[in-house]
Amino acid sequence: MTPTTTIPAAHFQKGRSEAISLIVVHTTENACQPGVAQGVAGYFAHPPAGAPVASSHYIVGPETLIQCVDEDDTAWHAAPVNHIGIGIEHTAYAHFTDADWQGEQPQAMLRRSAELVADICFRAGIPAVFVDAEGLLRGDSGITFHATVSEACRLAIARKMTGTIWVSAQHPASPISTHIDPGTAFPWDAYLAMVSAQLPAQASDPPPAHDPSAVFRPRMPVGLTRRMRKRIRNTMASLMSLPLGT
Numbered sequence: 001m002t003p004t005t006t007i008p009a010a011h012f013q014k015g016r017s018e019a020i021s022l023i024v025v026h027t028t029e030n031a032c033q034p035g036v037a038q039g040v041a042g043y044f045a046h047p048p049a050g051a052p053v054a055s056s057h058y059i060v061g062p063e064t065l066i067q068c069v070d071e072d073d074t075a076w077h078a079a080p081v082n083h084i085g086i087g088i089e090h091t092a093y094a095h096f097t098d099a100d101w102q103g104e105q106p107q108a109m110l111r112r113s114a115e116l117v118a119d120i121c122f123r124a125g126i127p128a129v130f131v132d133a134e135g136l137l138r139g140d141s142g143i144t145f146h147a148t149v150s151e152a153c154r155l156a157i158a159r160k161m162t163g164t165i166w167v168s169a170q171h172p173a174s175p176i177s178t179h180i181d182p183g184t185a186f187p188w189d190a191y192l193a194m195v196s197a198q199l200p201a202q203a204s205d206p207p208p209a210h211d212p213s214a215v216f217r218p219r220m221p222v223g224l225t226r227r228m229r230k231r232i233r234n235t236m237a238s239l240m241s242l243p244l245g246t
Helices: 036-045 104-124 133-138 146-158 188-198 226-240
Strands: 022-027 058-060 065-067 085-090 142-145
Touching (some): 022 104, 085 104, 104 188, 133 142, 133 146, 142 146
Parallel strands (some): 022 085
Antiparallel strands (some): 058 065
């Protein structure tokens, strides 16, 4: 999915230490209306003196999609999963109610966001599933919330997981993280349905059923002598003649 525009953030880390495996959903704590996303992107691009050092890969508004950090680079949006995460900010408040999220502008924003998330899931091989705090601590891949990352941090410090990415010298503040976005009323089920509807058919179709009658025909490695090929064939034939469970 092509962003409407690009406004580079001032703060990010070039490159990544690991492959992308998470998408982190945020809210900007602003009104959901046209023009707000550009304002947030401008804040990331030119933060005032003394402002928190932060950035995200994308900012989604009801009328626009702005890219602030390249996906191959590390944005600073949800320590300690920045190195594996794509951060997506939404122009909305964490205290939005169910009714708020059903408004015309938030729904337009969610549709735009779902198209982006589906595209990232497909390209990066990320499953379109929610990852809760326990899943984050296990290292599961999928979609999560900023609040859920904070919850995982608190669990990690309670369990004294010192030396992990959750409790380390690199992330000393993470265990006391108190972020709550995108809020308890975020319409996850409806949003996931939007994401799933945007995924290519080959990414959402169930895998084909196993055919027990299919014959396994292993390929012979290249670069072998004739004697080696004969010995491998004989060994394969012997193994394939054994009854199941042997």
